[in-house]
Amino acid sequence: MKTRIISGLVMVPLLIFVYLGGYPLLAMCVLIGIIGVKEFYDGFRAMGINPSLNIALASAFVLYVINGLAPGNFELICAWFAGSIMLSSLYMFKTTERTPLDAMATMIGIIYVIFFSFHVVLVDQNEVYSVLIWLVLLSAFCTDIFAYFSGYFFGKHKLCPNLSPKKTIEGAIGGTLGSVICSGLFGYFVVPSIWWHCLIMGLIAAVFSQFGDLTASAYKRKMGIKDYGNLIPGHGGIMDRFDSVLFTAPIIYYYIAIVLM
C-alpha cells in the first residue's frame, strides 16, 4: 500500500502543468505521448513485433503542428489520421524484413497513445470549459485510488481473474462511486452551473478509466511484461501511470463537445 501512495504522490508535480495549462501542458502532453508510444512499442518488441517509432514521432509532430496552425480543426485531424494510417502502411512494403503486424502496431500506437493523449490538449483549448481538464485527471485518479482502497478493505469477488487477478467487483464499484463523488464535489465548488454534468462525467469517465486500465493490462499480458517501463523506479513507466487518462481524456472532451457545447 505504501508503494501505491508514493506512486500517487509522484503525480503531484504534474498537476502544476495542468494548473498552468496552455503551452506547458501541451509540452507535457507531447512528452508523455512520445515516451508513452516508445514504451508501448518496446512492449510489442517483447512479443516479436517491430513497430516504427520514427513514423509515430513524425505523425505526432504533424498532429501538433496542425493543431498549432488550426486549433480544433477536426477535418484536418481526420486528414492527419488517414495520412498516418497510409504512412504506416508503407512501412510493411519491405516484406523481407517487416510484416503487416509491425505496421498495425505502429498504427495502434499512434491512435491509442498519441491521438488519445492529444485530447488533454483539446480539453485545455476549450474556450468555455477548459477548467474541466481537472476532471480528466480527477476521474482517472479517484477511480484508481478508491478502487484500490475499496478492494483492499471490502474486496471479495474477483472482477476478471484472467486479465487482472487482483481487481475485485467491490473495488470497481468503490472506484466508480469515488469518481462520481469527487467529480460531483469538483463541479459543485468549481463550476456549480453544471455540477450534475460533472457528476455524469465522473460516472462515465470512471467506467472508461477502468476500461483503459484493463486495456493496458491486456496488452501487457500478451507482451509478457509486468510494467511498460521503469521511468519512475518501482512505479512503472509513463504508460502504467497514464493508461486510464488515455481513455478519460477523449471521454471528457467529447462529452463537453457533444453535450455541453
Next chain:
Amino acid sequence: MKTRIISGLVMVPLLIFVYLGGYPLLAMCVLIGIIGVKEFYDGFRAMGINPSLNIALASAFVLYVINGLAPGNFELICAWFAGSIMLSSLYMFKTTERTPLDAMATMIGIIYVIFFSFHVVLVDQNEVYSVLIWLVLLSAFCTDIFAYFSGYFFGKHKLCPNLSPKKTIEGAIGGTLGSVICSGLFGYFVVPSIWWHCLIMGLIAAVFSQFGDLTASAYKRKMGIKDYGNLIPGHGGIMDRFDSVLFTAPIIYYYIAIVLM
C-alpha cells in the same frame, strides 16, 4: 489480359451508382464496406487472428447514423473513432480466448475499410465539388489500367519483387501518367475552372492508388492468400477490386477540403 479486361468491365454497373450519387451511392458504400471488412477479417483468420466482425458492423452502423444526423461533422467522426477504438479494446478483455492482435485487427479493419471507404460518401456530399467523386474512381482505375498496359508492353525493371512480383517501374510510371492525363482531361471538359487541380489530384491519387494496391498485397502476402474473396468468380473479392479506391477516396476528399474549399 482478357481476364483483366472483363474484370474491368465488371465495374461498369457500379458507375451507375456513382452517377446517381446520394442514397444509392451511400448504400453501395455501406455494402462495399461490410463485404470488404468481412473479406479483410477472413484474411486475418487465415493467419490465426480473429477480429470481431460484430464490432466492425456496429461501428459502421454508428458512423453512417452519425453522418445521416450531422453530415460532415468531423468532431463527431473523431468521437466515433475514439469510441470504435475503445470498443474494440474491450474485445481483448477475454484473455482466455482472445489476444490484443484480435482487437488490433478489428481496429485496422474499421479504419482501413470502413473509415476510408466512407470518404466516397464525404466527397459525394460536398456541396460544391461533388462531381469530383469521378476522380476517386478515375484516378484509381486509370492508374490500374495504364500501369497494366505500360508494364505489359514496356515493363523491364521490377518495382518491388518481394511484395508484388509482377509490378514494374515502367508500369508505375505509365499508370501515374495515365491517371494524370485522364484526370486532366476530366477536369478540362467537366470542371474547366479547376482543371489543373484535377491534374494535380490525378498525380497524387495515382501515387496513393498504387500504395493502396501494394498495401492490400502486403496484407494478403502475410495472410497467405492470393485474393480476398471470389465474389466475382475469377476476379477476386470486393477488396481486390477496391484496394486502390480505399486510398484515393481520402486523398481526393482532403484535397478538396484543404486546397479547394
